[in-house]
Amino acid sequence: MVYQKVLIAGKWRDPKNPSGHFNAVNPANRQTLPEVYPVSGEDEVYEAISAGKQAAVDMRRIPRKKFAQFLESFADKIEAHTDELVDIANLETALPKEPRLRNGELPRTTDQLRKAAKAAREMSWCRATIESDVNIRSMMGPLDGPVSVFGPNNFPFAFNSIAGGDFAAAIAAGNPVIAKANTGHPGTTLVFSRLAFEAVIETRLPSATVQLIYRTPPELGLKLVSHPYVGASAFTGSKSAGLKLKAAADKAGKTIYLEMSSINPVFILPGAIEERSDEIATELFGSCTLGTGQFCTNPGLIILQKCDLSKKFIKTLAETFDNNKPGILLSSKGLSSIEQAVETLKSAGAELIAGGKKVEDEGYMFANTLLHVNGKTFISNPHDLQTEAFGTASLFVVADDIQQMKEVASVVEGNLTGCIYSHTQGRDDKDYTILEPELRTKVGRLLNDKVPTGVAVVSSMNHGGPYPATGHPGFTAVGLPTSLVRFAALYCYDNVRPNRLPIELQDKNPTGSMWRMIDGEWTQKDV
């Protein structure tokens, strides 16, 4: 059998003792694509880990600007291969070439790589802290082993294991990456890997700075994230897979950052419905159907208060859902998973008001789906009624009043985002103050009058949140340079001689403009 090559220890090569193989499938027509990808076995994974470990050691000696050069060179190459990337990602994911892949996700991906490069160049991300009188200095610095990245299926570019946000952050912080391709788009990941490795060669980084495997048996994935030589891991995907990796990593004392399920509750207060229900319905429809609903920030739960206007609002949205053809889902597994989730919601007491079943089509398709349930039922069975239906499927919760809305918020699990729509002239302000304290600690990002999809890559972004949305509420997966600190450890230097300090902590500001906390003040000056 002719396998696609893996990238291990600086070599593109045939897989060594693979433990199986797989093909990608075109979700638009369910056709199996011709390329055969290996499922890597132990020999391969352990070799990648060893090579990554050595690369981590070597990278500590390399000037930070080289990481920046690499990231920028990689971004340039991605742009130069836009057509190839857009074509293969479209084939493997059925995501529209335009505007989604070419005009949305690809520029976002190169923007992330360049922002990560800027962070590596500027160095301020590492929070250098100096107390000059006692000569104790500390900073966040790279880990002592490679970062293993498990990318999700829904963003073949922006969250790709070897080109996306986690990759960019891990490299910018000074770590090598072992990328585990998402099995939904191995070909896309292969193209990125080729370009990334070209950039590694050009910028003369250690050859194992980037490595690629496509898939492993599940047990071997657990061994990867818990291996003593691995610095940390990052996973974006389903809760069930994420929790298994978390358990393995936790047991070994290894850090793992997970972005798992989120249903992103949207609370709409009565004044907002009265003031601008059509506008909100249009916004919500757009947000719910974006990427066929397969966004981590998809609004899966919409809570409003019982009244005639709400009833009309729900009816309008249900009609819009019914009247629009659904998009294509990413995989057959995605199709059966949303089908099952909708059944769970129904069994838990939710009633269907739009869609609810598979659509017979060449591609994997599930009707745009809306369900509703009253507040009391939701509160009595919150776990099942928060089942994530990954796709265009949302559950309306109709509460009796603001107190019940608050109770709903109190049983909401940890989420990436939570939104509150309210009257622009203040008519909902009292309700807001009742609701907000309950919702605030349940979500990483709280929005006003705005849908949760669309995650700006800025320093103040939080694409994280309380468990089970993620594994730790203090970190974000999106937002540069903030996301870099996940892939770093705190290193303190106590009475270390000046010439032995890393440049970030020497008396002289290494760039002339790096921000450092010196004797309690953030400054760009020298010590």
Added chain:
Amino acid sequence: MVYQKVLIAGKWRDPKNPSGHFNAVNPANRQTLPEVYPVSGEDEVYEAISAGKQAAVDMRRIPRKKFAQFLESFADKIEAHTDELVDIANLETALPKEPRLRNGELPRTTDQLRKAAKAAREMSWCRATIESDVNIRSMMGPLDGPVSVFGPNNFPFAFNSIAGGDFAAAIAAGNPVIAKANTGHPGTTLVFSRLAFEAVIETRLPSATVQLIYRTPPELGLKLVSHPYVGASAFTGSKSAGLKLKAAADKAGKTIYLEMSSINPVFILPGAIEERSDEIATELFGSCTLGTGQFCTNPGLIILQKCDLSKKFIKTLAETFDNNKPGILLSSKGLSSIEQAVETLKSAGAELIAGGKKVEDEGYMFANTLLHVNGKTFISNPHDLQTEAFGTASLFVVADDIQQMKEVASVVEGNLTGCIYSHTQGRDDKDYTILEPELRTKVGRLLNDKVPTGVAVVSSMNHGGPYPATGHPGFTAVGLPTSLVRFAALYCYDNVRPNRLPIELQDKNPTGSMWRMIDGEWTQKDV
């Protein structure tokens, strides 16, 4: 039976359905002290958790300066009760009243509380980050439940569950605390709790801001750290207890910060031995015997190269160890634990060169102990030879050369600290560059020419390190305000209306001097 009272939900009261009781023991004479302390059962612990949860909700609405006032008031009360605290801590721990308790640990404790107060007042700790063009703002803010603190036996003041560093950081970050007293000094903890609760009343914080239990059955401790209402936990103590708590918290998706074992390797390069061996021996002896060796940063592993001068150095130190009477250990458990650890080291190939056995004395006493082993043996059995012997017991590793020293460093487990002594005029510089990269990532704090004991409470301190020294390499348990972020989550506000933002994120700088990152620049200005 008359129990000492617990502090639950704002009331000093008799224990409810206790599941047992215990007494403290005076380690200086092995006498059981008269007071009887309850082992709390489920009812009590769950009631504390519920009350703590409500306090966490209430504390979100309280101006930050109130937390500062509380911490300062508490510090004042501690000073006013110095004699009482010193007497009871001495009785329960046998730590010397002077200088240790009165002149060292007590001022350090009040200093920590006041520095935490300063952090709460200044607000800069929360890393407020604002991107004004997109109106996305984020900060670290309090958790959604109480922090449970498990303090260690070796610092009855500075790491006390209800007065030490974790307590101060949790409160300053805006969280209530459920203190689980260390069972070695319940009376000391009770005095602190009384003073803390008086300060709570005076500054009108929610009455469950501080709560106290003394002990729980082990299973209930696991339930506490994994309870859905608990915000996070902090534990300082043995690896075996810490890992059990970690497993329970991890499984529930709860954050726990652990400070567990550390043997703090000290590498002494040949030039340093040649230059100033007596001076180093004196320093090391002081550091090894501080607090009868029961310091987290006690130098338990000393590595040097084989030569006549090293041999003499070891001999001198062994004589000093032998010629000095050991201090008193904290407990009978501590005594059997060091005895067992020394046996483990011997079985693994280490040879005794000083001490090595119990001393018949009124108090718990173990002879000042030194062992040695050659580099090759250490490298072949690194796990057993890194058994922590908590007390005055250190292991010399005699390496053949710098390469073998480096190999020793490569098998060292995660530690809080690592030291390298070298020639002051540069004669060891080449060896340093070989050794340092290997040691750097194994330890939280790297020192030059300085013993590891003595942990300055400054912003650049790292009293943390890679697993198994702690559970996460990115956080420190000492060093204000840095230690506060452990008890906080990242909260983002996206398009949230100005009057609904927390004061830290409003356009106007809330103090006029708070440091915030606005549009990529750290500044004290308004937006």
